[in-house]
Amino acid sequence: MPARALMFVGTGSDVGKSLIVAGLCRLCANRGLRVRPFKPQNMSNNAAVTADGGEIGRAQALQARAARVPLSVHMNPVLLKPQSETGAQVIVQGRMIETSGARAFQSKKRSLMPAVLESFEHLKADADIVLVEGAGSASEINLRANDIANLGFARTADVPVILIGDIDRGGVIASLVGTKHVLDAADAQMIQGFIVNKMRGDPTLFADGMTAITYLTGWPALGLVPFFNEARRLPPEDALALDERRAPTGKPVIAVLAYPRISNFDDFDPLRLDTSVDLQILRSGEPIPGDARLVILPGSKSTIADLNSLRDFGWDVDLAAHIRRGGHVLGVCGGYQMLGTAIHDPDGIEGNPATVAGLGYIDIETRMSGDKKLIEISGQLSAQPVPFDGYEMHVGESTGPGLERPLLEITGGRPDGAIDASGRISGCYVHGLFSNDRMRAHWLQRIGIEADSSAAFNYEHDVDATLDAFAEHLAQHIDIEQLLSLAK
Known part of the structure; x- marks a missing residue:
């Protein structure tokens, strides 16, 4: 039976796409499914070495760990590693092919779609389900023409899409509804439902908000996910996480x-x-x-x-x-x-x-x-x-x-x-x-x-325990059966 696939895109960066895909990878793995993570294009200087001798983004390394499978260059076929404000190394299927300026890359990235699709098919050949993560915001219509990372990939590979919004940063109704408004009709039709992530406080206070989003977009609500504080125990992907300020501990x-x-x-x-x-x-x-x-x-x-x-x-x-x-x-x-x-x-x-x-x-x-x-x-x-x-x-x-x-x-x-x-x-x-x-x-x-005796912890065990806890967290707050039924 051919593998199914489901893609998760965001209303913006840092809405929790990487972590939700990692949690779902662990949840699927715990159910006995052969699951593989996939991100067509990533931008990060936090990379991991793969078993097949290349490099991929660290987020996909964590997702592969969650899926309990070895790392492969095909999990992240295009990786951009910034060297300056406007230039980056371009890594394709694990190997650097060139250094490119941002504008030049936008004009040539469509030529990388064959490599992206090749890697996607490679993963599908050995999986029951492939969970795909988008990049940045799905509503960047100024970059849509040559897109290989979000709905450009979804349309080309015919993969259903789930849209994730972040309530913690505010304006989640506008960001989800606004995404529907700016996308062209064919792109919007790929989206099969939405998840609201990082809810703090009483979730019943946002019940009307979930209903309003469905009414204004036509997309079904798949879950309202409470903020998962233990996510801080997992390796961060983005250097922005390094800016988190902590009070002095006296240690x-x-x-x-x-x-x-x-x-x-x-x-x-x-x-x-x-x-x-x-x-x-x-x-x-x-x-x-x-x-x-x-x-x-x-x-x-x-x-x-x-x-x-x-x-x-x-x-x-x-x-x-x-x-x-x-x-x-x-x-x-x-x-x-x-x-x-x-x-x-x-x-x-x-x-x-x-x-x-x-x-x-x-x-x-x-x-x-x-x-x-x-x-x-x-x-x-x-x-x-x-x-x-x-x-x-x-x-x-x-x-x-x-x-x-x-x-x-x-x-x-x-x-x-x-x-x-x-x-x-x-x-x-x-x-x-x-x-x-x-x-x-x-x-x-x-x-x-x-x-410190209280610090005598096993780091590797701690990461796996946190992934298991987050998978259970998602199972409690997302309609998993409905979500998985949308994959094709």
Whole structure:
């Protein structure tokens, strides 16, 4: 029997499409269905390495985990990774094909529809149902002509659509009804129902609102989903989540430097959830706290540009003071490259061709060249048997005397990273270190933090438990039988 499919689009960005698809993937998987997530086009610098040797958006990685299936490049055939305000790397079926400006991409993206449809059919061949996530807002009629991400895909692939609105931001009636008003009739006809997400308070107070939306659009109401506070325990997709401000906890501080092109920021999600520490994500204008135990330089989509931003923000001065006080520093991927003595990008792989001086804390130089390395790996610390599972996702090769003191040993004996002579400054190319509970505990001990007994949690188990809880949450508030009956 051929797989059925159902698409979820939004009235805008951040209405909860990714999370609802993840929850429905887990719900379907728990019912014994072979379910696959699919997003035709995504824009994110938070990516994951797939089992078939490419990369996809982190949201689709979470959805695949919810579906209990390996990651595949076909789950997100077009991925845009911004490098500037108007330009991005274009990743097709897991591999970069070019760097394109926003206007140029709009004119050529329709040519990517064959690859999108090929990936969609690939997933359908091994599934009972494919749950498709749209991108941004479905009502951006100014971009409709070449659309491959929302109703352009739905019409071409003949996939029924569910529209999601966010009541938490206000104006949900206008956003849902307005979407019906601006869409052309054929697009609007693809929409088979709507869901209102993130309801706070008494849901009966919005019963008349649900009725009004149905009356004004003709679309049936499929569910009013209360705000799911535990969603914060799942890895975020969007860097906007890093702007969430939290009150100081009085716990030891770990600071992450969120430069403008930060990537793979979910590396630090386990630390965010660990109540032993106060993880502070710093933006422009925020100094490195004087009491920070550890400062992390994360990955970057454009390492030289972000190193320049780091200096512009004054963090180089703060970092020097932090090190003089005896603080620890960890660089991950692009952050590791910044800790070296120089970065060379003669071919302009990550921007304009340039050579810049690094921060000079580790005796290595990096040259941006060659294909991007995309690989899942495991290993342990070089100095002791503390394990990790992670992945590499980077361009460039680092060389120099600093590599004689590696931080990690990859399974098979390959060294990775470096540690300075003091033992307090280190870096590596491996993402995902802190997801391993033993590795995370080691780093906390390394910087003098005693684990909080209440924080002794299994991060990976916590993610799965949260997905199960959210699936049950959706089952209680969405008419699942009616929803699944709409798939075709």
